[in-house]
Amino acid sequence: MTDYKKTIGIEVHVELKTKEKLFSPMINNYGSLANSNANIIDLGLPGVLPTLNREAIDLAIRACHVLHCKINHHMHFDRKNYFYPDNPKNFQITQERTPIGRDGYVEINDNGIKKKIEILEMHIEEDTAKSIHAKNNTLLDFNRAGVPLIEIVTKPCIKSSREAVLYLEALRELLLYAKVSDCKIEEGSMRCDANISISNSDKLGTKIEIKNIGSITNVGLAIEYDARRQEELLSKGEILKEETRRYDAKLDKTILMRVKETGNDYRYFPEPDIPFFTIDDEYINNIISEIPLNAYKRREKYLNAGINTINVDKIIANIDICDYMETLNDVNLKTASNLLLGDISAYLNKKNISIFETKLTPSKMKDLVEKLDGNIISNKNFKEIVVDIMESDLNIDEILEKNNIKNVVDNKEIESLINKVLENNLNVVSDYLNGNERSLKYLMGQVMKESHGSINPAKANEMLVKLLEVKR
Amino acid sequence: MSKYLDLSIKEIHELLVKHQIKPIDLVEEVIDRYNNNELNAFITMDIDGARSRAKELEEIEVEEDNLLFGIPIAIKDNINVNGLKCTCASHILENYESVYDASVVSLIKEKNMIIVGKTNMDEFAMGSTSETSYFGPPINPYNKNKVPGGSSGGSAVCIAGGIVPFSLGSDTGGSIRQPASFTGIVGMKPTYGRVSRFGLIAFASSLDQIGPMSRNVYENAILLNAISGKDEKDLTSFKTNEDFTRMIGEDIRGMRIAVPKYFVSDIVSPEVVEIFNKNIELLKQSGCIVDYVDIKFIEKAVVLYQIIAMGEASSNLARFDGVRYGLSESGKTIDEMYKKTRTEGFGREVKRRIMVGSLLLSGENAKTYYNKAMAIRDDLKKSFEEIFKSYDLVLGPTSSRVAYDLNSNNDNPLSGFMDDILVMHANMGGFPAMSLPMGKINELPIGLQIMGPMYSEATIYKLGSYLESILGGSND
Structure with missing residues (x-):
């Protein structure tokens, strides 16, 4: 009776492959001993201030370029205020009002049909610490705190799980080859969230967010699963609420994390410790010229x-x-x-x-x-x-x-060696000339034996045939 | 008991250079004076550290070109000194020990000054009497029943009480200048960015500025020389490479001075206006050109301050949550832990400001209040800059009245802000401004404020030093 259409938007967080963190001179490295790459700034100790890692801006410019985004020339950062233990200052420094990139696209090729997946915006922000839940405790690893991220947000223009997967594969390849990030989902340097709603009318359905999906393939599976789930509920006449869910790959199911409260209040305001800054065309072009x-x-x-x-x-x-x-x-x-x-x-x-x-x-x-x-x-x-x-x-x-590999490469030497073999096997030669192809293989074996394998076989074969043909 | 600390810095330096005294003699005198008064100026006194530093300095030659060599200094307790407690006069950081030096402290140490302790203040610098301190208020040496001003009350009192010749304060909306006015000392809030804020526990980041507090103008400039400059760790800092004492002693004839009519209006007590006008007359007689002017948006400063400072404070103080450092109360859930820790750890005024600030930034309020305040702040700055096109400096009283009774403000959260009605403009615009004593009313000192355009500290010191000399202050 009804034909539900999917509307999908994708948010991707990508860790920038900088030497240092976004707002501190601490090393940015995955896989170090927990909390060994965290300094007073990353820990948000009282009195510290952020500095700004130019390399992160440069890599974000690269990303903007390969995703065809318009680059903002005048920028600042904003504070996003919320309490969470992995958020050391209890605010995250991000770009709310002046994202570095806007209005880009990634072209996908779906069996020969090309489509542009539109990008709404791309902004730079800092990563949080990593929470590790162990029994009754939560452990915090601040190595990740302050690692530079870009968040890439598409418009809700993706119509199928297949398009979503193709988009992510294309996005990953673009960023990887621009040396923006190593884009390893399994190490968390690329993280995908999908927003999906379904509707059988012109009005958009209720948005369900599936967070932190563990692989590109799973993004497709999660979308498929949740679209089916939503359709079942809607066909039963239920009303959906905005939710945040996660995808369990083993069960092939999405699982409710939390129902969204009315409008999150992050109390954004411009970060006063980082002055507004300007990047000009010359600077941008220099960066772009360095993209591999x-x-x-x-x-x-x-x-x-x-x-x-x-x-x-x-x-x-x-x-x-x-x-x-x-x-x-x-x-x-x-x-x-x-x-x-x-x-x-x-x-x-x-x-x-x-x-x-x-x-x-x-x-x-x-x-x-x-x-x-x-x-x-x-x-x-x-x-x-x-x-x-x-x-x-x-x-x-x-x-x-x-390795004692001495190949006979001198043509005359090879020739005399072959001639010697031919003289010793006159019967076989005449067999060959009478049309017995197998004789060639035998003669070839004799040549290799005589040369102790020091002649390139292809070369030997070629010359053998040539010398035999002369005898015709 | 020796009285070296009553000598000028130049005289003390002379004695040090000639080996007639050693740094330890100064430190022992500080300790004596500290023990013999009950001003409650310090939250932490580092007697052992100061003595051992003084002993270390005996191992090196006295630097003849460094007037600050071996001189004791006190640091406001919202500035990190490695290894010392840094409480911000708050229960939440009561036992918090700094693990690094603020950039300004590194500079002080490079100058071989001796840090003797951390001074009392309003909790997280929120207040103008120092009464919101978790450790009780410091006492005004002129009258023990009067407030010393705030928030850098301890830093002012330790100088006014003769314990140390120098201290560092911080000024977000008058917190250096107002206590300087109430205790009869000299306090400078430099141009925003002149002194690195790295290591200053933030109250309102776009307004905060560290500055020198001293007994006289010249010594103030000497200390500013030592602590200013570009710091890679503070993106808002800058460098100009100048000697702030260089204009002291120059002829002040022809200097153009603006006095905003608002600064001598009925918001200021008549006695204060009277003393101020006497000073203006002296300046006129000395050849200064003085005009009384209107400045657009000047009356908006308090409202702007409340919105901007509280908004930023609500974010800056979010990190005190019991997770990584400071007071930590246990709770069944993480939210309960936050709530208990912050309820227990913060005092009333701080909680009030965090709540108001959170509300001001919340949802649509950010546009209605914070964004609008930032826009008007810009207009206010421009209207002052317009004045500075025609005038070298802007003068006014620092405070609208002299120090008042302890505990008299407690029931009215707004009256404290009114103390800073004459000083907040400098923070809004990022301008440098200094308070120096201009007289006394009923034996209580009152300050005069000199404000200038960005980077004009040397000009401010020039006029300030002149005024000090004709008023009979010390000027070596």
């Missing part, structure tokens, strides 16, 4: 280099490998990508390190790729020396020597 190549452009470049779609997707999904690709100049990217996605990735995963922590310098990589492309070494050789390549300061030639 985005994923879209990198994807194009790799496809043009002849890398297949599956491998391109694999590279883009691994920003470390992708960044490494970007360090390579005048190198056959296709060969390089095969190495990087194959044995090198296997090595990195096993060691659990980044490629930038290895001894594989870009120039070493270039040498390696050229040697492989030039048939100077074989893939088999590469597998034998991959660990040395990653761990040793030696160059490729030195590594080959150390």
Whole structure:
């Protein structure tokens, strides 16, 4: 009888990857010992004042740019007043009246259909401490207190869970590749809240907020679940109240946290300890010029280099490998990508390190790729020396020597070796010339045996056929 | 008993340089004087710390170009001194010990001054009599039944009572100048941002300013030299690189002075106006040009102050919640814990201001009151700036009456604000303003206020020092 339509808005908090916190010179780092990265400012001790980390503003400008937001040139911060133990000053410094960005969009591609997901605003604010609930107590870790965040709020223009997921994937990729944040949902550096209402008329339904959903996939599942739940209630004639819920992935259910009281009163007012500040176009353009190549452009470049779609997707999904690709100049990217996605990735995963922590310098990589492309070494050789390549300061030639890999690369030498084999196997040669293809394999085996494996097989095969054809 | 502390700073310095006295002699004299009076000027006295610092200073050569070397100073108890209690005269911080130095305290220590203790004040600097102190009010040395003014009452009393030659106060709406007026000393509220507020426990952040309190104008300027400057930890601070004593002694002839008619209207007691006008006559005779002027919005200052200061205070004092430091009362829920801690920890006046401030910022009220107050504040500032285009300085009495009886204000929460009716403009505009003694009424001192445009402290000291000299004050 009724066809309910979903209206969805998404709020995302993203931790900016700054060296220091937003309002104090304390290190911004995930995973340190609890409360080891908290100073008197982060703890909100009496008498402290905030300073302003310019790097956070710069990263927020980057984010504005990649999300196509208009950038506010004249800004200030506001205090949002509320009592909570994880909020050390009992006010949070945020941007209520002058968000750094407004009116942006993220383009999504839903099976070839492009749609712009509109962004209402983006503002900078400080993170709270982390509450850890242990039995009857709550423990507080202030390492997170004062970490810079941007909050990105869409307009209620998302129509389906699929659009929501595509938006978040696109948003994550944009921010990740602009080096704004590492966007790790599992570490809390990207946090997603979804607002969803359903309606079968032109009037919007009651808004339900689902907070802090643990993965992008789960955002889709949570929206689907809650839309079904709301529809069931509405079809029973019930009236919905504004609620805050959370999504339990194990149960695939949203669970009520609290019913929203009438209008939260945060008593906002301009933060008096941080003067209004202005950023001009020149400053903004400088920041924008430093943004690394985005994923879209990198994807194009790799496809043009002849890398297949599956491998391109694999590279883009691994920003470390992708960044490494970007360090390579005048190198056959296709060969390089095969190495990087194959044995090198296997090595990195096993060691659990980044490629930038290895001894594989870009120039070493270039040498390696050229040697492989030039048939100077074989893939088999590469597998034998991959660990040395990653761990040793030696160059490729030195590594080959150390591993006693001496390939015959001189054409005349290879030719005489093959001719010797042909002379010793005249019967087989005539078999081949009479059309027995299998004879070729035998002869090839003899060549490799004679050379003790020091000839590149592809090269040997090519020359063998050539010399046989001469005898025709 | 020695009387070195009654000498001028220059004379004391001379004795130190010539090794005729040591810093410890000054410290012992402070301790003697502290023990021999009952002014209740201090909340914490750091006798051991002061003695050991004085002993340490014996190990280094007296710095000949540093008049403040080895000189004792007292610090208002809302400014953090590492290792000493910092109570803000409140039960909620009664046992709170600072874990860092305010930037201004670091500068004091770099100058090798000796911090002897933390002074009594109105709780969280909210008041103008120092009676809201959890530790009881300090006493006016001129009459023990009279208030010393506030909120920097202890910082004023310890100088007026001869215990120390210097102290630091803080001024949000007259809290340095009004007690200076009531106790006959010199108190300067510098330009907003002149002295770093890092380490000052905030009352109203956009109005608060730390300033020097002293026995005379010259010594006040010396202390301001030591504590001013840009601080990376305070984004509102600035640097000008100047010597504030440099204009002292210059000819004041031709200085243009404005006296707002409001400052000599019937809001001020006739005796005070009379003394003030005598001073104005002296200045005219000395060649100053004096005009009585109207200044737009001047009468709005008290209302603006109430809205802005209380709004900001309600936010600034939110951090005292029992979670991380200070008094903590247990409760079954977190909300109950907050409620019990804050009910128990804050005094009546502080609670009143937090509640009014919260209401003023709440929902639509923020637009109706706070935002409008900020806009009018801007207009008030501009109307003063207009005056400063034609005049070097603005003069008036510091307070509308002399010190009054203790406990006389208790039933009327508004009357205290009226004490500051002549001094709040400087905080609204960020202007520097100083109070210095201009005479006495019934043996009680009364101050004259000199206010100037932003960054004009040196000009204020120039005129102040001149007035002091013709009135017979000390000026070395």
